[in-house]
Amino acid sequence: MNEVHLEEVAIINTLLEQLDNKMNFELFSKNLQKLLEHMKDHFSSEEELMKEVQYPSLQMHKADHDKVLNQTRYAEMQWRNKKDEDEIREYLEENIMPWLDQHIKAMDVPMADFVLSVKHI
Numbered sequence: 001m002n003e004v005h006l007e008e009v010a011i012i013n014t015l016l017e018q019l020d021n022k023m024n025f026e027l028f029s030k031n032l033q034k035l036l037e038h039m040k041d042h043f044s045s046e047e048e049l050m051k052e053v054q055y056p057s058l059q060m061h062k063a064d065h066d067k068v069l070n071q072t073r074y075a076e077m078q079w080r081n082k083k084d085e086d087e088i089r090e091y092l093e094e095n096i097m098p099w100l101d102q103h104i105k106a107m108d109v110p111m112a113d114f115v116l117s118v119k120h121i
């Protein structure tokens, strides 16, 4: 589970580096798409796992996923329309990064503990 998050952090760091280095629009946009895809896959695999073990806080956890996914979709759309580098940088640095940190501590860690306690894997 942690590795998946590290992959997300790696994609976000790549995006921030690209902004620093004035990379081209297409390449940056592609990586932003990659981040969205990665988040979608990651969240749905967590949700499957929570269903499988009948995790009591599934709805709350899923709602947190849906919220950030919608915000990221919106940020991506704004980027495509406006190409505003400051705006997308602010989103990555001040929204997604702190969200990830907070979500891991508040939701993913307790979920992982629960899964381990029922699955003994």
Ligand SMILES: [Fe+2]
Binding pocket: 043, 046, 061, 065, 103, 107, 108
């Ligand atoms: Fe999660």
